Amino acid sequence: MSKTNQDLPVPRKRGRPPKGGLGYENTREALIRCGMELLTEQGFINTGLDQILKKVGVPKGSFYHYFQNKEAFGYVVLENYSQYFIHKLEKHLSNNDLTPLARIQSFIDDAIQSVEHFEFKRGCLVGNLAQEFGCSHDFFKEKLEAVFKEWKLRIADCLELAKAEGSLAPEADCEKLADFFWIGWEGAVMHSKLHQNKQAMELFAEQFFKLLPKT
C-alpha cells in the first residue's frame, strides 16, 4: 500500500480496452486498493460506493461490471486485506536474523509504525467488519473467523519455535497465548484509533511479552 492514492490521472476510455492493455485489472485493483483504505478507516456500512468511485475516478456503472454488489466487493477487499496481512506477518515471523520472540516484536513495531503513518485514522479491517456484521451475517462471519484462525496459527507456530529454542517455558500453551494475542491486539488497535496515539498498542505489546512464561 502506497502513501496516497494517485488514481485520478487515469482517463478511462469507454469501450473494450486494447489487447495489450491491462485495463481490467487496473481498474479493479484500484477499486480494491481504495476499498481497503476507506473500509479500514470508516468501516463498511459507513463507506458509500460513491465515495470510493469518486476517489478512483470511476463511474458507478463500472463498479457493477467488476463486482456483483457492495457485499461481494467487501468480501474481495477483506480477502485482499487478509492476504496482505498474512504476507506481512510471515515476513516478520520467518526472519531468521531474529529470535522467535523478537520476530513477533518486529511485527508489532511494523504495525505500530504503519498505524502511525496513517495518522491513526485506520483501524483493522477485520475488526471493523467483525463489529459491523458480527453474528448477524453468516457470509462474513465465517470468513472473518477463518482469517483470525490463520493469524492465530502463525503466532502460535512462532511461539512453538520460541519454546523449542528455549526462550519460552515448556509449559506455555502456545495456542492459548496466540488467541490471547489477537484478542488483545484488536482491542489495542481500536483504542489507538480512538485516542489517536500508539499508547494502547505499545502497552498491550509490553504486557503481552511480560505475560509469556519465560524459562
Added chain:
Amino acid sequence: MSKTNQDLPVPRKRGRPPKGGLGYENTREALIRCGMELLTEQGFINTGLDQILKKVGVPKGSFYHYFQNKEAFGYVVLENYSQYFIHKLEKHLSNNDLTPLARIQSFIDDAIQSVEHFEFKRGCLVGNLAQEFGCSHDFFKEKLEAVFKEWKLRIADCLELAKAEGSLAPEADCEKLADFFWIGWEGAVMHSKLHQNKQAMELFAEQFFKLLPKT
C-alpha cells in the same frame, strides 16, 4: 435492562398527558432503552430510527419531540449506557464480601453471563461507537474517551486496594494494568460476539489475572 422489551403494550394517548402521569419519561425512556438494545447489537449507523420507533411503537413525530436528531439521541443512549455500566461496575468493585481481585472476577463473571444471556448478539456500545466514529467525530470521540477514563479509574482503584491489602505486588502499576484490562476487554467482547461463545472473554480474564504481579 430486562430480558426482552415489553414496550408494546403501552397504548400512547395523543394529547397532553395528565398531571400525575409520567408520560414524558415513559416514552423517552422506552426509546432510550430500545436504543441501548439495538445500538449495542447493530451499531449506530446500521440502526435506523424507523426500526427503533417501530419496535417501541412510537411515531416519528414523537421522536423529534424528545430528541433533537439521531446524533443527539445516540449521545443520550451512550450516556445512559455509561451510567448503567458504571453502576454495575461499582456494585461489584465495592463488594466488601470479596477480596479486591475477586471483585474484578465477579464483575467479569457477571458480564460474561450477561453476554451469554443475550446469546452473544450484543457487544459493547462504547466499543461499537468507538469503531464507527473513531477519530472522525469529535463530538463522540471526547465522550467515549471520557467513558473509558471512568471505567479505567474504577479498575485502577480496585487494584490499588489489592495492593494495599497485599494480594498485588507493590511494584504493580495499577494505572497501566487497568488500561490494559479495558484494551483487552474490548477485544474479547468483539471476539465473543463474532464467535458466538464466551471463550474469548474467559481466556482474556484468565490471562489477565495471570499477568498481575502477585506477592
Added chain:
DNA sequence: GACTTATATAGACGATCGGTCTATAAATGC
C-alpha cells in the same frame, strides 16, 4: 366553562444517498 397555552402524538413530505439496471461506446474475432 370558554379560551388560551402546554404537551405530546400522527404521519405526510421532501431532500439526499446508496445500490441496481439498462444503454452506449470501443475493440476484437470470425
Added chain:
DNA sequence: GCATTTATAGACCGATCGTCTATATAAGTC
C-alpha cells in the same frame, strides 16, 4: 462487416433522515 466481448455512462428506484403541519388532550386563566 457483423456479432461478441469488455468496459463506461448515468438514469432510476427505494430507503432513510429529518422537517413540517395537523391533531388530540390536559392544564391554566378569569
